[in-house]
Amino acid sequence: xxxxxxxxxxxxxxxxxxxxxxxxxxxxxxxxxxxxxxxxxxxxxxxxxxxxxxxxxxxxxxxxxxxxxxxxxxxxxxxxxxxxxxxxxxxxxxxxxxxxxxxxxxxxxxxxxxxxxxxxxxxxxxxxxxxxxxxxxxxxxxxxxxxxxxxxxxxxxxxxxxxxxxxxxxxxxxxxxxxxxxxxxxxxxxxxxxxxxxxxxxxxxxxxxxxxxxxxxxxxxxxxxxxxxxxxxxxxxxxxxxxxxxxxxxxxxxxxxxx
Amino acid sequence: xxxxxxxxxxxxxxxxxxxxxxxxxxxxxxxxxxxxxxxxxxxxxxxxxxxxxxxxxxxxxxxxxxxxxxxxxxxxxxxxxxxxxxxxxxxxxxxxxxxxxxxxxxxxxxxxxxxxxxxxxxxxxxxxxxxxxxxxxxxxxxxxxxxxxxxxxxxxxxxxxxxxxxxxxxxxxxxxxxxxxxxxxxxxxxxxxxxxxxxxxxxxxxxxxxxxxxxxxxxxxxxxxxxxxxxxxxxxxxxxxxxxxxxxxxxxxxxxxxx
DNA sequence: TAGTGGTCTAGACCACACG
DNA sequence: GTGTGGTCTAGACCACTAC
Numbered sequence: 001x002x003x004x005x006x007x008x009x010x011x012x013x014x015x016x017x018x019x020x021x022x023x024x025x026x027x028x029x030x031x032x033x034x035x036x037x038x039x040x041x042x043x044x045x046x047x048x049x050x051x052x053x054x055x056x057x058x059x060x061x062x063x064x065x066x067x068x069x070x071x072x073x074x075x076x077x078x079x080x081x082x083x084x085x086x087x088x089x090x091x092x093x094x095x096x097x098x099x100x101x102x103x104x105x106x107x108x109x110x111x112x113x114x115x116x117x118x119x120x121x122x123x124x125x126x127x128x129x130x131x132x133x134x135x136x137x138x139x140x141x142x143x144x145x146x147x148x149x150x151x152x153x154x155x156x157x158x159x160x161x162x163x164x165x166x167x168x169x170x171x172x173x174x175x176x177x178x179x180x181x182x183x184x185x186x187x188x189x190x191x192x193x194x195x196x197x198x199x200x201x202x203x204x205x206x207x208x209x210x211x212x213x214x215x216x217x218x219x220x221x222x223x224x225x226x227x228x229x230x231x232x233x234x235x236x237x238x239x240x241x242x243x244x245x246x247x248x249x250x251x252x253x254x255x256x257x258x259x
Numbered sequence: 260x261x262x263x264x265x266x267x268x269x270x271x272x273x274x275x276x277x278x279x280x281x282x283x284x285x286x287x288x289x290x291x292x293x294x295x296x297x298x299x300x301x302x303x304x305x306x307x308x309x310x311x312x313x314x315x316x317x318x319x320x321x322x323x324x325x326x327x328x329x330x331x332x333x334x335x336x337x338x339x340x341x342x343x344x345x346x347x348x349x350x351x352x353x354x355x356x357x358x359x360x361x362x363x364x365x366x367x368x369x370x371x372x373x374x375x376x377x378x379x380x381x382x383x384x385x386x387x388x389x390x391x392x393x394x395x396x397x398x399x400x401x402x403x404x405x406x407x408x409x410x411x412x413x414x415x416x417x418x419x420x421x422x423x424x425x426x427x428x429x430x431x432x433x434x435x436x437x438x439x440x441x442x443x444x445x446x447x448x449x450x451x452x453x454x455x456x457x458x459x460x461x462x463x464x465x466x467x468x469x470x471x472x473x474x475x476x477x478x479x480x481x482x483x484x485x486x487x488x489x490x491x492x493x494x495x496x497x498x499x500x501x502x503x504x505x506x507x508x509x510x511x512x513x514x515x516x517x518x
Numbered sequence: 519t520a521g522t523g524g525t526c527t528a529g530a531c532c533a534c535a536c537g
Numbered sequence: 538g539t540g541t542g543g544t545c546t547a548g549a550c551c552a553c554t555a556c
Contacts, residue, residue: 083542085543201517204515206484258458323546346523347522
């Protein structure tokens, strides 16, 4: 790692970075941000834990506190870290209730939260077909875990999910473990498998329910359903999950904000 | 406006704000941000124009340049302003191509942009029914403008929009003006009516096409369509537009990112 | 060359949480 | 009281743009 500390002689901003050939310089605070992100990915500070104080980090990286602050500012804006005044800066976790709604944008018409229940239908290991392999950036035929589950809100079947997970990262995952776990699925992934979902992109379409889906969701065959195809990433933009959800939107809607 | 300049005597951080009774203090940079936003709303600096330099603003508001910078940072993050190194800071506008995709999240399956065409079907003044009045925060019966249009991508009818606009703000709007205008609709609103869309919330559902919509969109009655209900705001969170779009998602999808 | 935003630093003080 | 993040300031220098 190139020492971020500026030498006292004012010349030569040290363009030797040795990473990717030429181009793309980044300011000091972004390098610090990268170092922190790297440590987060390595698990040096785990979800829910406090990271060292800004002063500590500044001393460690040999930069000023303000530079560390700007790095942390961006990481907090990206929801990787959470600042708490008077207490410290913490690694974000899917166990805080606050984090749930970042990944489930379905809202009830009446605004109430209500009772939620998860029913696991299937959990098996499969070989990646080429289309999924492409999304996971692995070779076709490598191992994946496939999970199917039904989500009920207030006793009403609302979401039918088909989930594929990176096989190498989710070795011991079974339907039993999923069913026994109390709390959000991404909380389990984080606590039990050390895989934290950071970001995702979703593609939404309206589709007609086929017979099987309609049966499981308790709607008529051919009903309009919202199809949500998600690709999720962990630290460093590494794809680790693909899911395809079918949402019943007669009593719920998918909320999005443009800004 | 309360003078943000700190008196040299170090005591009393001047909690008298006289705005809303008690509670909610905001740091200096947020007050500056508010003052800038207010001027933007008043049209002192118009879309596309350059605002005064950070040094100018700092002198004007009697704060340090760093404080102005932090205010502008947030406004830039919210896409109200655009910074251009070496040139200045500019008021964001819907005329930059960059701004279009912030409000139309529909993407073609093949990733191409292609040819886009807008056909205006209807434009008339109506009295607000109570449901719309509630969303506009006006009284039922007040004037609205209603527009219906069809959006075609590569000659294929893809979006059927029904748009309601705040009547008082869009007095001279006619179907002819809409049809004659080259460029994005929000660009017209901004240039011709001085109303700039800042943010919006959308509610998405899957619905079945009724006979009329299906006819206009060239799909079978009962087909699954993506319904997108949008409430848009201008400066100061003031609601100025409601629209309901029906999207054909057989060759396009609605893209969203979670982070 | 002059003016703009962008980065980095250093120090002071404030607001909050906890023992 | 001590330690944390949060704010504000002031000054130096860099990078980019235009004239």
